[in-house]
Amino acid sequence: xxxxxxxxxxxxxxxxxxxxxxxxxxxxxxxxxxxxxxxxxxxxxxxxxxxxxxxxxxxxxxxxxxxxxxxxxxxxxxxxxxxxxxxxxxxxxxxxxxxxxxxxxxxxxxxxxxxxxxxxxxxxxxxxxxxxxxxxxxxxxxxxxxxxxxxxxxxxxxxxxxxxxxxxxxxxxxxxxxxxxxxxxxxxxxxxxxxxxxxxxxxxxxxxxxxxxxxxxxxxxxxxxxxxxxxxxxxxxxxxxxxxxxxxxxxxxxxxxxxxxxxxxxxxxxxxxxxxxxxxxxxxxxxxxxxxxxxxxxxxxxxxxxxxxxxxxxxxxxxxxxxxxxxxxxxxxxxxxxxxxxxxxxxxxxxxxxxxxxxxxxxxxxxxxxxxxxxxxxxxxxxxxxxxxxxxxxxxxxxxxxxxxxxxxxxxxxxxxxxxxxxxxxxxxxxxxxxxxxxxxxxxxxxxxxxxxxxxxxxxxxxxxxxxxxxxxxxx
Amino acid sequence: xxxxxxxxxxxxxxxxxxxxxxxxxxxxxxxxxxxxxxxxxxxxxxxxxxxxxxxxxxxxxxxxxxxxxxxxxxxxxxxxxxxxxxxxxxxxxxxxxxxxxxxxxxxxxxxxxxxxxxxxxxxxxxxxxxxxxxxxxxxxxxxxxxxxxxxxxxxxxxxxxxxxxxxxxxxxxxxxxxxxxxxxxxxxxxxxxxxxxxxxxxxxxxxxxxxxxxxxxxxxxxxxxxxxxxxxxxxxxxxxxxxxxxxxxxxxxxxxxxxxxxxx
Ligand code: SF4
Numbered sequence: 230x231x232x233x234x235x236x237x238x239x240x241x242x243x244x245x246x247x248x249x250x251x252x253x254x255x256x257x258x259x260x261x262x263x264x265x266x267x268x269x270x271x272x273x274x275x276x277x278x279x280x281x282x283x284x285x286x287x288x289x290x291x292x293x294x295x296x297x298x299x300x301x302x303x304x305x306x307x308x309x310x311x312x313x314x315x316x317x318x319x320x321x322x323x324x325x326x327x328x329x330x331x332x333x334x335x336x337x338x339x340x341x342x343x344x345x346x347x348x349x350x351x352x353x354x355x356x357x358x359x360x361x362x363x364x365x366x367x368x369x370x371x372x373x374x375x376x377x378x379x380x381x382x383x384x385x386x387x388x389x390x391x392x393x394x395x396x397x398x399x400x401x402x403x404x405x406x407x408x409x410x411x412x413x414x415x416x417x418x419x420x421x422x423x424x425x426x427x428x429x430x431x432x433x434x435x436x437x438x439x440x441x442x443x444x445x446x447x448x449x450x451x452x453x454x455x456x457x458x459x460x461x462x463x464x465x466x467x468x469x470x471x472x473x474x475x476x477x478x479x480x481x482x483x484x485x486x487x488x489x490x491x492x493x494x495x496x497x498x499x500x501x502x503x504x505x506x507x508x509x510x511x512x513x514x515x516x517x518x519x520x521x522x523x524x525x526x527x528x529x530x531x532x533x534x535x536x537x538x539x540x541x542x543x544x545x546x547x548x549x550x551x552x553x554x555x556x557x558x559x560x561x562x563x564x565x566x567x568x569x570x571x572x573x574x575x576x577x578x579x580x581x582x583x584x585x586x587x588x589x590x591x592x593x594x595x596x597x598x599x600x601x602x603x604x605x606x607x608x609x610x611x612x613x614x615x616x617x618x619x620x621x622x623x624x625x626x627x628x629x630x631x632x633x634x635x636x637x638x639x640x641x642x643x644x645x646x647x648x649x650x651x652x653x654x655x656x657x658x659x660x661x662x663x664x665x666x667x668x669x670x671x672x673x674x675x676x677x678x679x680x681x682x683x684x685x686x687x688x689x690x691x692x693x694x695x696x697x698x699x700x701x702x703x704x705x
Numbered sequence: 706x707x708x709x710x711x712x713x714x715x716x717x718x719x720x721x722x723x724x725x726x727x728x729x730x731x732x733x734x735x736x737x738x739x740x741x742x743x744x745x746x747x748x749x750x751x752x753x754x755x756x757x758x759x760x761x762x763x764x765x766x767x768x769x770x771x772x773x774x775x776x777x778x779x780x781x782x783x784x785x786x787x788x789x790x791x792x793x794x795x796x797x798x799x800x801x802x803x804x805x806x807x808x809x810x811x812x813x814x815x816x817x818x819x820x821x822x823x824x825x826x827x828x829x830x831x832x833x834x835x836x837x838x839x840x841x842x843x844x845x846x847x848x849x850x851x852x853x854x855x856x857x858x859x860x861x862x863x864x865x866x867x868x869x870x871x872x873x874x875x876x877x878x879x880x881x882x883x884x885x886x887x888x889x890x891x892x893x894x895x896x897x898x899x900x901x902x903x904x905x906x907x908x909x910x911x912x913x914x915x916x917x918x919x920x921x922x923x924x925x926x927x928x929x930x931x932x933x934x935x936x937x938x939x940x941x942x943x944x945x946x947x948x949x950x951x952x953x954x955x956x957x958x959x960x961x962x963x964x965x966x967x968x969x
Contacts, residue, residue, distance in 0.1 A: 554884055555896075595889060598884075621765050630895065634765060638772065642775065667932065679897065684928045691729075
């Protein structure tokens with residue numbers, strides 16, 4: 230997927246001017262946080278679980294090589310295969326190779342952000358293999374030829390009315406007078422269409438929420454059950470996962486599962502939590518004939534041991550974006566690549582290079598809400614600040630902001646000069662603003678004054694006044 | 706007052722912050738009065754400029770560290786450092802130690818200052834147990850919780866407890882009081898459209914409370930919200946709302962200055 234992250238500001242303007250998006254975001258930013266808050270309130274040990282979840286992943290990240298090799302051994306023992314992919318290209322070729330060997334024409338897909346990251350759909354289509362998205366949200370955006378705008382709710386940028394219009398356009402073979410006003414009728418229609426496709430597919434591709442080292446299992450959580458049909462019916466099940474999905478034991482997976490759904494949708498558990506270990510065994514009634522795990526690195530191992538290691542604890546719950554006021558204003562597409570919101574502002578520069586995602590770490594007020602809700606206690610603002618520091622070192626910011634900030638810091642190091650200049654500037658501004666109390670227009674602050682008044686200063690500086698009053702003995 | 710009692714009064718260094726120093730000295734005087742009322746001696750250390758947060762948040766760690774070291778020298782001799790801002794208070798208390806962590810000489814000094822630094826309302830309520838008496842504000846007020854104060858320093862109950870002592874004032878809680886107003890320092894000029902969207906929603910929430918006065922503890926957020934509310938009043942005929950730093954009301958010094966963005 231080609232990144233437009235450097236055009237964040239222009240992308241954001243498009244999002245701000247899109248009424249469908251704004252209406253959808255208006256619902257989202259109330260719905261998700263309310264549900265999470267209710268779920269958290271019902272679980273007194275939630276914060277203790279967050280600590281445990283964080284510690285589990287920290288331990289894994291310190292010993293990731295050992296756990297990954299253990300995982301591979303267990304997968305092999307269960308009759309499956311692990312494929313190591315350093316780059317998106319390698320991962321795509323591995324998947325294509327499996328599909329070709331099995332003569333696949335259609336593949337069904339459960340939700341996978343890794344598939345987005347490696348641009349899998351376009352690659353398969355280029356080789357005449359049709360990918361069919363089976364998650365309702367993914368299905369909708371596939372119809373629209375769009376990228377997901379959220380990591381757990383890919384079509385959250387759309388309203389029900391917009392989706393109804395898409396369905397009428399895409400499913401023109403169905404009765405035009407059918408009633409699609411209820412969300413349930415949209416779900417039923419998509420189900421009806423997808424049912425047939427599950428049986429046509431030769432390969433089923435899913436993501437993974439966890440990879441369990443002790444058993445060699447992959448775990449997915451879904452609410453629609455589409456993942457199960459995707460992975461059980463075809464000849465082969467291909468799991469796409471990045472390295473950091475690994476956890477040591479089933480017990481650890483359960484611990485993290487307890488914070489995952491609550492943080493994501495406010496559910497105690499997702500409707501389906503599916504553990505898969507190897508292909509169909511002789512005694513199994515059904516299941517895939519082959520089981521493959523494609524383990525993608527794509528720059529993640531390079532984060533180990535750096536100030537960005539902690540982002541690898543992320544379990545993709547989406548809480549940070551659900552609670553982010555910037556995401557809530559501009560939507561996920563503004564971030565210009567696969568991962569939006571606060572976690573995307575850290576992960577995107579980590580994976581595609583900060584020079585290709587310069588605005589993302591800056592597009593935050595550092596309000597800290599994301600960190601306060603992250604179940605894995607990832608210090609997202611701190612890591613965005615680390616990226617700002619890298620940008621500063623490499624002079625990637627705009628010249629104007631660099632000059633302005635440099636001048637401010639220069640003056641702030643020289644109190645006498647600062648005092649002299651400040652007194653004059655504030656007296657002039659205070660005088661100019663004395664009638665109206667604020668400015669409708671300030672030449673160097675038009676970003677502010679286009680939509681807001683700029684309050685005028687009172688005219689004297691506090692330090693001058695304080696000194697004066699002290700000297701006069703009239704102050705306190 | 707005997708000598709011993711005089712000496713028992715803690716010495717407080719008031720770090721006014723650049724926005725109070727430059728834009729709103731009345732907040733500095735209100736803060737000083739409140740700190741004195743709480744039984745402390747107040748000094749305003751000479752040569753105050755900027756705590757370094759704009760540099761720090763822009764990734765300019767060298768300049769930020771330089772400004773942090775200057776501030777530490779200025780502030781390390783006081784019993785307490787009090788800041789009428791959760792944002793600058795958070796910078797000194799949370800980020801100076803982080804910024805200077807690798808520096809053997811400065812790290813302990815940063816931690817020393819950090820441990821003595823308080824946001825104004827937290828200091829008055831938690832450290833000094835101040836009770837507001839003999840102060841009046843007739844009308845309904847609402848309160849915005851600025852992000853750094855709230856999430857870095859846990860400032861939430863303190864200003865409310867103090868406001869409860871103000872006669873005539875009713876606090877109407879602001880829905881979404883903990884949601885960012887969109888100021889964010891340089892954010893508001895780097896991403897003005899996004900910032901405006903955020904402050905527009907904040908202003909709508911404020912107007913919906915019906916409160917005549919909006920209070921908060923951070924000048925940056927206050928200027929942002931006051932600027933938006935006033936523009937909405939000018940252009941859309943929205944109801945005017947008086948915007949003030951909470952210290953001005955608590956100190957009973959509202960008559961000393963018109964609300965933020967208003968003229969005499
Ligand atoms: S960063 Fe935290 S809150 Fe955001 S998706 Fe990852 S785990 Fe969830």
